[in-house]
Amino acid sequence: MKIKIDDIPExxxxxxxxxxxxxxxxxxxxxxxxxxxxxxxxxxEFSRTGPNVQVSGEIKAQIRLNCGRCLNEFDHDISLYFSDYFTAGRAVEKDKELKPEDMDISYLEGTEIDTTAMILGQIALDVPIQPLCKEDCKGLCTKCGADLNITECACDKGDKIDPRLAKLKDLKK
Incomplete structure (x- = not known):
């Protein structure tokens, strides 16, 4: 949904x-x-001061992610509050270093604010870096790929030593 800036009353x-x-x-x-x-x-909530627009709001969503350890799909609830400030003008050049006060400003391209893009951007910022289906997820066995949350794998748990380095073990004796 797009909101025309001129349609936002004072x-x-x-x-x-x-x-x-x-x-x-x-x-x-x-x-x-x-x-x-x-x-x-x-x-x-939109508030306008001349060509500038302050947008604040709340977003509630459920997203489906893949666990970073066991790769199973799970649903993650998102509930967030945000505030964004839009101003007319050109965006800062890509190679230019931003000042702290520039980080909270979005530049308008045209006369409309795309609420869909704004909502997607806020949700994307709230997605965990390493999503986990549960805090104590055991993940997958590194040898056979078994899901350790469901079953114990039958892999040999003993320390396998690379045969090229086996002689170094004798140095400890």
Whole structure:
């Protein structure tokens, strides 16, 4: 959904959105490492001062991820609050170092704010770096690939020594 800046009254604008996850996934063009098993809910508040717009809101979503240890799919709940400030003008050059005060500013390209892109960006920032299906996930056996959460593997647990380095073991004696 796109909001025209001129349509935002000086008193502000509030929107409650509920978008299907498949529509958000399609809007991202297949670049996401997760999917949406259920609709995404967002409550957004827009306030405008001249050409500048402050957007704050709350997003609730459920995303489907792959565990970083056992590779099983699991659902992860997201509930976040955010605030973003949009201003007219050109974005800073790519090779230029940003000042701390520039980090909180988004530059408008045109006369509209794309709420779908904003919601996707906020959700992407909240995805864990190494998602885990549970805190104590045991992962996969490095030798046979068995899921250690489900079964014990039958691999030899003894220390296998590389035959090229076996003679070094005798140095300890």
């Amino acid at each position: 008193a502000g604008l509030e929107l409650s959105l509920k978008e299907e996850g498949t529509a958000l996934g399609e809007a991202a063009g297949g670049t996401l490492d997760f999917s949406f098993p259920s609709p995404v809910e967002a409550h957004l």
